[in-house]
Amino acid sequence: MAADPKxxxxxxxYPPELSRLPPGRHGLPREFVVHNQRERLIAGLAEAVAENxxxxxxxxxxxxxxxxxxxxFYEHFNSKDECFVAAYEAVMEQLRxxxxxxxxxxxxWPQALRAGLAxxxxxLAAEPNLAxxxxxxxxxxxxxxxxxxxxxxxxxxPYVEAGRDGRPSAVLAQLSPTTEEALVGGMVSxxxxxxIAGQTEELEQLLPDLVEFTLTPYLGTAEAAKIAQAD
Amino acid sequence: xxxxxxxxxLSREFITQHQRARIIxxxxxxxxxxxxxxxxxxxxxxxxxxxxxxxxxxxxxxxxCFLATQDYAVEEALRRVVDAATxxxxxxxxxxxxxxxxxxxxxxxxxxxxTCIVEALSAGxxxxxxxxxxxxxxxxxxxxxxxxxxxAEQLPETFEELIIGGIFWVIYQRIIRxxxxxxxxxxxxxxxxxxxxxxxxxxxRRATA
Numbered sequence: 001m002a003a004d005p006k007x008x009x010x011x012x013x014y015p016p017e018l019s020r021l022p023p024g025r026h027g028l029p030r031e032f033v034v035h036n037q038r039e040r041l042i043a044g045l046a047e048a049v050a051e052n053x054x055x056x057x058x059x060x061x062x063x064x065x066x067x068x069x070x071x072x073f074y075e076h077f078n079s080k081d082e083c084f085v086a087a088y089e090a091v092m093e094q095l096r097x098x099x100x101x102x103x104x105x106x107x108x109w110p111q112a113l114r115a116g117l118a119x120x121x122x123x124l125a126a127e128p129n130l131a132x133x134x135x136x137x138x139x140x141x142x143x144x145x146x147x148x149x150x151x152x153x154x155x156x157x158p159y160v161e162a163g164r165d166g167r168p169s170a171v172l173a174q175l176s177p178t179t180e181e182a183l184v185g186g187m188v189s190x191x192x193x194x195x196i197a198g199q200t201e202e203l204e205q206l207l208p209d210l211v212e213f214t215l216t217p218y219l220g221t222a223e224a225a226k227i228a229q230a231d
Numbered sequence: 232x233x234x235x236x237x238x239x240x241l242s243r244e245f246i247t248q249h250q251r252a253r254i255i256x257x258x259x260x261x262x263x264x265x266x267x268x269x270x271x272x273x274x275x276x277x278x279x280x281x282x283x284x285x286x287x288x289x290x291x292x293x294x295x296c297f298l299a300t301q302d303y304a305v306e307e308a309l310r311r312v313v314d315a316a317t318x319x320x321x322x323x324x325x326x327x328x329x330x331x332x333x334x335x336x337x338x339x340x341x342x343x344x345x346t347c348i349v350e351a352l353s354a355g356x357x358x359x360x361x362x363x364x365x366x367x368x369x370x371x372x373x374x375x376x377x378x379x380x381x382x383a384e385q386l387p388e389t390f391e392e393l394i395i396g397g398i399f400w401v402i403y404q405r406i407i408r409x410x411x412x413x414x415x416x417x418x419x420x421x422x423x424x425x426x427x428x429x430x431x432x433x434x435x436r437r438a439t440a
Binding site: 055136140142150174176178179183184187189192206208210213216217220221225228 | 356382387388392401403419424
């Protein structure tokens with residue numbers, strides 16, 4: 001299969017000879033090729049969805065971006081939906097790993113939260129296709145993905161909720177049970193709106209605002225602002 | 232005897248309004264029952280008890296009807312919020328009254344609320360964009376809070392969007408969990424959440440008492 005001249009990105013990103021050679025003839029272990037094909041399909045889906053939107057994306061779009069055959073697609077996935085779920089899970093796993101690593105590196109909660117948010121924004125800003133896939137297209141990709149999307153967002157709650165630890169009882173008394181849900185929802189909503197508006201690459205500029213917003217209920221406005229503005 | 236032309240004009244307008252309202256209500260019911268993708272114009276027409284022609288006199292397609300439903304709900308919500316807010320004096324009271332009116336509206340029409348707050352997100356790019364725009368239309372109501380905030384100058388530009396997004400997310404979660412009828416119980420928590428960045432937690436708590 002020849003590389004599609006209309007998709008120079010996929011041709012430069014992946015060695016084209018991988019897709020042209022019949023299996024077993026290139027000296028690479030089959031498992032490597034299979035794994036690699038799956039990753040290429042996932043990346044191909046992200047590119048195709050960024051270009052066409054989820055609803056209009058076809059399997060032909062995906063295989064063209066991935067530079068693999070239609071048969072290869074069906075060796076890995078039964079449908080576009082299934083491929084999307086795999087792509088969504090792959091993106092969220094990466095995002096979770098980055099956020100968690102950045103968060104765990106800090107000793108103090110306010111700095112940890114700030115580091116986690118910074119990691120999230122920089123990942124999304126650096127990967128506009130994956131940002132769109134995970135924050136916008138996931139919502140229109142059917143109920144299975146929407147459920148996972150909701151669960152992924154709820155998965156951010158514990159990072160914020162950790163702010164309750166060691167807080168004076170007067171502060172805790174003022175925190176309602178929905179505080180974390182509302183903080184996380186507010187952040188996700190703002191990030192999605194910026195992605196929809198085509199401002200994905202400027203997402204990192206939101207960091208001070210998001211930090212101040214999430215720290216305020218726990219530390220008060222003045223302290224939250226101080227940490228948000230710190231370098 | 233024929234009614235005078237003025238009267239007839241009025242009644243035609245009335246009929247059109249009434250028809251649109253019926254179609255919108257039918258679309259919301261069908262969307263909640265079947266999910267947006269599965270709903271057909273035939274389903275809406277049947278539920279509304281109108282002729283297919285009547286549907287197409289009002290809307291060009293299912294999507295057009297869905298977007299109109301979103302617009303209708305946002306206009307109605309804003310009207311109720313503003314009406315309730317103008318009944319009281321201070322901005323804090325206005326946030327309280329406005330949110331109460333909003334939650335009351337959600338609880339009073341669960342099908343419309345689910346359609347516009349949950350289904351709108353997954354009904355395609357146009358309705359998702361419309362949903363995002365509709366959140367923006369609440370921004371000015373909160374931004375007035377900067378006038379009473381001792382930190383007005385320092386408050387980040389995006390705070391209103393963050394607060395509104397947070398409120399909608401909490402409501403969204405309650406709706407998908409099937410707790411729309413108890414949604415008004417969230418009032419004190421959401422008022423505190425909205426007021427806290429402007430006037431601090433303590434004053435926010437006092438305002439909800």
